[in-house]
Amino acid sequence: MRKIGVLTSGGDAPGMNAAIRAIVRKSIYHGIETYGVYQGFSGLITGNIKKLEIGSVGDIIHRGGTMLQSARCEEFKTKDGQKQGLDCLNKHGIEGLVVIGGDGSYHGAKALTELGFPCIGVPGTIDNDIPGTQYTIGFDTALNTVLDAVDKIRDTATSHERTFVIEVMGRDSGDIALWAGLAGGAESILIPEEPHDMEDIADRIESGLKRGKKHSIIIVAEGVASGAAFAEKLKERTGLETRVSVLGHIQRGGTPTAFDRVLASRLGARAVELLMDEKGGRAVGIKNEEVVDTDLLEVFEQQKHMNDDLYQLSQELSI
Ligand code: ATP
Numbered sequence: 001m002r003k004i005g006v007l008t009s010g011g012d013a014p015g016m017n018a019a020i021r022a023i024v025r026k027s028i029y030h031g032i033e034t035y036g037v038y039q040g041f042s043g044l045i046t047g048n049i050k051k052l053e054i055g056s057v058g059d060i061i062h063r064g065g066t067m068l069q070s071a072r073c074e075e076f077k078t079k080d081g082q083k084q085g086l087d088c089l090n091k092h093g094i095e096g097l098v099v100i101g102g103d104g105s106y107h108g109a110k111a112l113t114e115l116g117f118p119c120i121g122v123p124g125t126i127d128n129d130i131p132g133t134q135y136t137i138g139f140d141t142a143l144n145t146v147l148d149a150v151d152k153i154r155d156t157a158t159s160h161e162r163t164f165v166i167e168v169m170g171r172d173s174g175d176i177a178l179w180a181g182l183a184g185g186a187e188s189i190l191i192p193e194e195p196h197d198m199e200d201i202a203d204r205i206e207s208g209l210k211r212g213k214k215h216s217i218i219i220v221a222e223g224v225a226s227g228a229a230f231a232e233k234l235k236e237r238t239g240l241e242t243r244v245s246v247l248g249h250i251q252r253g254g255t256p257t258a259f260d261r262v263l264a265s266r267l268g269a270r271a272v273e274l275l276m277d278e279k280g281g282r283a284v285g286i287k288n289e290e291v292v293d294t295d296l297l298e299v300f301e302q303q304k305h306m307n308d309d310l311y312q313l314s315q316e317l318s319i
Contacts (some may be wrong), residue, residue: 001275003033005049005094008066009040009073009105012252013124013138015260016066019100021057022268028054030276035094039069040101041076041108044085049092061261064141064253070101082111089117096275098268100124100137103300106283110296118280120271121296124264126252129173131302132294133285137267140259142169142251143179149247150184150217157215157243163205165218165234167227167246174306176251177221182314187216189314190230192223193306202238204318218242266291 006023008016020036027034036056038048060067075081089097089112096118099109102125109119123130126142146168157164166186170176174191181189187208188201205216220230227244234240256264267284270291274282282293294302 001032001095001278003035003092003094004096004098004272004275005035005037005089005092006052006068006098006100007037007040007043008068008070008124009099009101009108010070011102011125012064012066012070013126013136014064014141014252014254014256015137015264016100016124017057017060017063018256018261018264019122019124019137019268020066020068021061022265023098023272024052024057025054026269026272030272032272032276035092036068037097039071040073040105041081041085042071042073044088045073045075045081047088047091049088049094062255064255066100076108076111082115086112086115086117096120096280098122098271098275100268102127102136103130106130106296106299113281113296118275118278119296120274120280121283121299122267122271123283123285126176127170127173128175129304130283130285130299131304132283132292132299134287135263137260137264138252138256139175140263141254141257142176143183144257145251145254146176146180146247147183149245149250150180150186150219153245154184154215154217157217161214163216163218163240163242165220165227165231165242165244167220167222167244169247169251170221171223173304174221174223177219178306178310178314181219182310182317184217184219185318186219186314187318188218189311189318190218190220190224191306191311192221194311196224198233198237202234205238205240
């Protein structure tokens with residue numbers, strides 16, 4: 001393989017730049033040219049492709065977002081759009097493609113693989129919801145951003161003796177809520193994977209208040225309910241006034257943590273190694289500290305399971 005492409009797609013995640021850097025530099029180290037496809041799969045359709053040199057990826061390892069930009073591209077979900085993308089790759093003489101993104105992006109990579117074009121999926125999303133890896137690039141940074149906010153909100157919650165409802169990202173995956181809730185000592189954590197019991201939540205708050213607790217923090221993943229809707233229901237049940245904080249897009253940005261930079265560098269480098277070995281159609285990931293790869297076409301047959309032990313622990317510690 002002499003020429004490979006790289007694109008970032010779907011929601012941006014801190015550490016994507018570190019992955020791009022690793023892909024470009026690992027390739028150049030091994031005498032392979034790298035082409036950046038800008039704005040996700042739409043760049044494949046419009047031909048927004050530029051050659052990347054060593055210096056093109058300088059000074060980005062510490063930056064959030066993605067230098068290649070990202071986009072949602074509905075056209076690429078159609079056979080016609082995928083065919084156009086394939087033609088574009090062939091026209092540029094690109095022989096393999098690394099796709100960094102979440103589950104939707106993996107489906108795009110899967111579609112190209114099914115058309116016979118070698119693609120490698122690199123898990124880049126703050127949601128930590130991709131099968132085939134324990135951690136996705138961006139999750140650790142987002143988690144620390146949320147934790148920082150939880151700690152700050154706790155200060156004001158304690159000072160004013162208030163209950164706060166904090167809404168965090170996670171439509172189908174509760175990992176951000178669960179990990180931030182455990183690390184931040186939240187009283188209740190609501191995640192899409194587990195049903196919640198309003199009576200239990202209300203009882204916890206009330207018994208906390210009785211024993212002189214000065215604040216309560218409830219973390220709600222957006223897939224369960226909006227913070228405002230949940231606060232309203234809680235008020236109906238307990239009469240308790242709460243303050244709601246929606247963390248929103250700050251969770252996506254910021255300087256990637258050391259963990260995310262190292263993970264991105266390792267996974268990006270493995271993606272290039274796989275293409276060098278003519279092993280297209282793989283998804284890279286990390287399991288028990290080892291870089292692993294699985295079949296991209298089968299990766300969604302596995303389910304990404306939430307960590308039940310962590311959830312149980314959070315329940316036991318938040319009495
Ligand atoms: P995140 O989880 O952070 O939102 P994502 O990769 O899941 O990231 P999506 O918007 O779902 O984000 O997908 C990104 C892009 O991948 C889409 O805009 C589209 O171009 C492409 N894509 C999604 N699903 C498919 C599909 N079934 N076939 C081909 N391409 C797809």
